[in-house]
Amino acid sequence: MKIEITDLTFKCIIGILDFERVKKQKVVINISFEYEYKKDYFIDYSEVSNLVKTIMKKKKFLLLEDALLIIQKKLNKTYKITKLKIKISNPDILKDCIVSLSC
Incomplete structure (x- = not known):
């Protein structure tokens, strides 16, 4: 099975500049992964979404890179997933583009 969570959007503290440390910014997260569905094992996508939001809001990351690595590590540790x-x-940090990082 493949789960895709598209355009998970919320506000959190992220960034290294002074104003970024006090004013929440909009972030958009897309996640996809595969897992082996069994009758007694499935992954609740709402749980995954809430876990990601909780991590982002609690950690108040300085860099998108750090956020990406921590989320990756936590999802791999919590669930039996691949790919x-x-x-x-x-989307709002620069006026003329959307900045993204992916792995």
Whole structure:
């Protein structure tokens, strides 16, 4: 099975500049991964979404890179998944583009 969580959007503290440490910014996260579905084992995508939001809001990352690596590590540790892909976007930090990181 493949789960895709697209455009998970919320606000959190992220960034290294002074104003980024006090004002929440919008982030957009896309996640996809595969897992082996069994009658007695499935992955609750709402749980995955809430876990990612909780990590982002609690940690208040300085860098998107750090956020990406921590989320990747936590999802791999928590669930039996393969082919994990994560993309974190900060759509409002620059006026003329959307900045994203992915792995």
